[in-house]
Amino acid sequence: MRFFCFCLFVFFFSAKETQAQQLLGQKEVSFSRQDSLRGSITKERVWWDVKQYRLDIKINPLDSTITGSNTIKYKVLQEYNVMQIDLQNPLVIDKVIQDNIELNFNKDGNAYFIHLQSNQKKGTSKEITVFYHGKPKVAVNPPWDGGISWNKDKNGKPFIASSCQGIGASIWWPNKDHLYDEVEKMYINVTVPGDLTDVSNGRLLRIKKQKDGTKTYEWYVSNPINNYSVNINIGDYVSFAEKFKGEKGILDCTYYVLRDNLAKAKKQFKEVPKMLKAFEYWFGPYPFYEDGYKLVEVPYLGMEHQSSVTYGNGFKNGYLGNDLSGTGWGLKFDFIIIHESGHEWFGNSITDADIADMWIHESFTNYSESLFLEYYYGKKAASTYIRGLRKNIMNDKPIIGIYNVNQEGSTDMYYKGANMLHTLRQIVNDDQKWRALLRGLNSTFYHQIVNTQQIENYISEQTNLDLISFFNQYLRDTRIPILEYYFEKEQLFFRWTNCVTDFNIPVKIMVNDTEKWLYPQTNWKYETNIDKNSKVTINPDFYVKGIHIKNKID
Secondary structure, eight states, rough: OOHHHHHHOOOOHHHHHHHHHHHTTOOOOOOOOHHHHHOOOOHHHHTTTEEEEEEEEEEETTTTTEEEEEEEEEEEESSOEEEEEEOOOOEEEEEETTTTEEEEEEEEEEEEEEEESOOOOOOOOOEEEEEEOOOBBSBBBBTTOEEEEEEEEETEEEEEEOOOOOTOOTTTTTTTOOTOOOOOOEEEEEETTTOOOOSSSSSEEEEOOOSSSSSEEEEEEEOOGGGOOOOOEEEEEEEEEEEEEETTTEEEEEEEEEGGGGHHHHTTTTTTHHHHHHHHHHHOTTTTTTEEEEEOSSSSSSOTTEEETEEESTOOOBTTOOOOSEEEEEEEEHHHHHHHHHHBTTTTTTEESSSSGHHHHHHHHHHHHHHHHHHHOHHHHHHHHHHHGGGGGOSOOSSSOTTTTTOOOOTHHHHHHHHHHHHHHHHHOOOHHHHHHHHHHHHHTEEEOOOOOHHHHHHHHHHHHHOOOHHHHHOOOOOOEEEEEEETTTEEEEEESSOOOOOOEEEEEETTTEEEEEEEOOOOOEEEEETTOOOOOOOOOOSSEEOOOOOOOO
16 A cells, blocks of 8 residues: 555654754745645545546647546545645636535635545545646746646647646646555546547556547556656657566567657667666666556656656757766766656655655666666776766755655755765675665565655665764765864874764775775774875765865864
8 A cells, every 4th residue: 555654653753853954954944834735744634545546637739728537536544524635726626526416625725625525434435526627837847847848849739748746746637646645556548639649657548539539548557656657748659669578577668759750769769678677687676567668758858757757858868968977978878768767666666755855766766877887887987977976966955855845855865865875885885785775675665655764774774884874964964074184103093074963984095005994983083003104095986075184183
């Protein structure tokens, strides 16, 4: 069940966690009632567990509107009679039906509170149907400022797509718009003009021709799916397919691109089986064999929509043809194919319970880019690439955001988060154990909703390391740890500074040409039999800095 079983943990400990973040550098931010309604597990949400959505919608490109309904099947966890359904302006809910009775509701911003009439007995299964219509928000800068993109291809045909991470799926369809409770399966039925194709998540069950000349594409998702991963992609698509022989058998891979881009796609998308081979090695089986894998061309850069990964990278290697690392290695792969597909493991299978913990999605997936390089080009290439990404780190605010208000942390969750994991790998210092850890994360938390503490605890247990100060430093603080050192006679003195209390990670150094481990703390320690004229170099794979000082500083 993709319902976050630790919701009580959220209630009792969210305030404490927020205070801890503020102590470690999080600035005070003011939030509105709408932020809380969107980001918290309200009393109108907690009493029911969503089991199935059936989305039936019609897309009209001529006036950029959506009309339709969402039938929601749910299980009653505790008796209550008010249900929160989210739908963002300017879309509106027209009516809500349960047991053939039209229900009353009131609206508070983007939250609708449905007043149920029938007895909501604990343990029973119920359903409601929510009817809605309107012109959804137009995506201004997708996928970062999401909504619906109403574009046209170069032949003048509609080219439409959704993207809604962060802003929320309720920007285009009504649902329980919080990450803590994922639907277990879903039907997505999309009616479009007859000369267009809709591609959504899961398997295509059938295409129905309607009397008015439109077509309805019926998709079925058999695995749990988070709301922002649900998508529509509409255009003059052509498709081709292949079968990947993976760890769980045969995986169906299908590709949808605009008609004029078929030749380019057949060349560029050869990277997909390479990606699958590498990521199954590192992370374990692709998490959604039952729903297949699709790569779908869209009019924006791309997104990690589950089993329907979207692509707009121009059929080029790199990030729109550029190397984000500046090392040359970033041009050895198509960034969108590798990065967005990596989210199938981290983000879609393992999903955070609150957007404040989005680092779980982005740090591991950004790190996966280097693992792809390592699989095909070796460890040196991977390390060079990930160190090159450090130039993009801002250290502006903590990676973890503020809980219960739909607030992400710093975008450093990408590059700094990846370098945090790369640093942790150096501390583990065992490549087989590291690979087992990554695969273990994906088997232990397969199709689960998690929080940061669960991930931290799992990694600490599997490595048998005390990593409390390590995660506090990189997730909840903005400083880069500094290793201060100096020589006195035949002794090397060293300590960590610019760090959280009790920061104590080991670090690998070179003393002249000899490799050596140091075990610094925040108080001075020393090693003997080291000549004062020695050259000390910190291993560059650790995301730390070093300062050679002349004399001891108290």
